Amino acid sequence: MNKPRLIYFDAPVSRGEECRLALHVAGVDFEDVRVSAADWPAMKPRMPYGAMPVLELPGRAPLAHSNAILVLIGRRHGLHPSDDVEAARHEGMMQHVEELRAAVSPTLRMADAEKKSAREALVAGFLPNWANAAERNITATPFFAGDKLHVVDIKLYQVVRWLGSGKVDHIPAEIFAAYPRLIGVHDAVRDHPGVKSWYARG
Numbered sequence: 001m002n003k004p005r006l007i008y009f010d011a012p013v014s015r016g017e018e019c020r021l022a023l024h025v026a027g028v029d030f031e032d033v034r035v036s037a038a039d040w041p042a043m044k045p046r047m048p049y050g051a052m053p054v055l056e057l058p059g060r061a062p063l064a065h066s067n068a069i070l071v072l073i074g075r076r077h078g079l080h081p082s083d084d085v086e087a088a089r090h091e092g093m094m095q096h097v098e099e100l101r102a103a104v105s106p107t108l109r110m111a112d113a114e115k116k117s118a119r120e121a122l123v124a125g126f127l128p129n130w131a132n133a134a135e136r137n138i139t140a141t142p143f144f145a146g147d148k149l150h151v152v153d154i155k156l157y158q159v160v161r162w163l164g165s166g167k168v169d170h171i172p173a174e175i176f177a178a179y180p181r182l183i184g185v186h187d188a189v190r191d192h193p194g195v196k197s198w199y200a201r202g
């Protein structure tokens with residue numbers, strides 16, 4: 001192996017896609033390893049914590065947990081603050097995104113009736129509370145910290161894109177419409193040249 005390898009499911013979503021996007025925006029030449037659902041059970045025990053994404057760097061032990069991977073990419077390539085207190089503020093928001101995923105992910109495995117009531121409950125309570133807290137902590141525009149994109153913005157983008165897509169059953173596409181800073185981060189990341197070039201590739 002002579003270049004970084006990012007290992008994740010073969011889908012343009014969630015924790016893996018945010019790591020791919022961060023690597024691409026950072027200009028890193030990496031191997032985009034796509035794992036099929038059929039191959040995953042055999043690979044799972046070999047992953048550091050039994051999950052993906054995993055980042056392999058030449059000559060180093062594999063790295064896991066999306067926030068650790070994103071912070072590493074960000075630190076190396078100017079996409080995470082050098083000020084340690086500001087960095088911790090960004091990492092707090094990244095953890096906030098993981099808390100949203102922890103709340104929504106169990107519903108992915110539910111049968112229809114249970115899924116409907118669980119998601120309606122999230123729409124009535126957890127998601128507006130989550131979005132209010134996110135909005136309060138986005139203190140600048142258009143990105144989380146002003147004019148410059150950081151890995152935290154890529155992470156926020158992924159969840160707003162997912163839950164605001166209108167394709168997640170029982171979650172309305174306008175779930176985050178009342179939160180202009182959150183939508184602003186999403187739109188600014190979507191329109192960033194590095195992000196556009198990732199989605200424009202063949």
Ligand SMILES: N[C@@H](CCC(=O)N[C@@H](CS)C(=O)NCC(=O)O)C(=O)O
Pocket residue numbers: 014015016044050051052053064065066067098
């Ligand atoms: N805390 C981990 C969570 C990783 C995780 O749950 N990954 C999911 C995909 S997004 C996964 O690998 N699921 C398959 C499995 O756990 O078997 C992170 O931030 O990367």
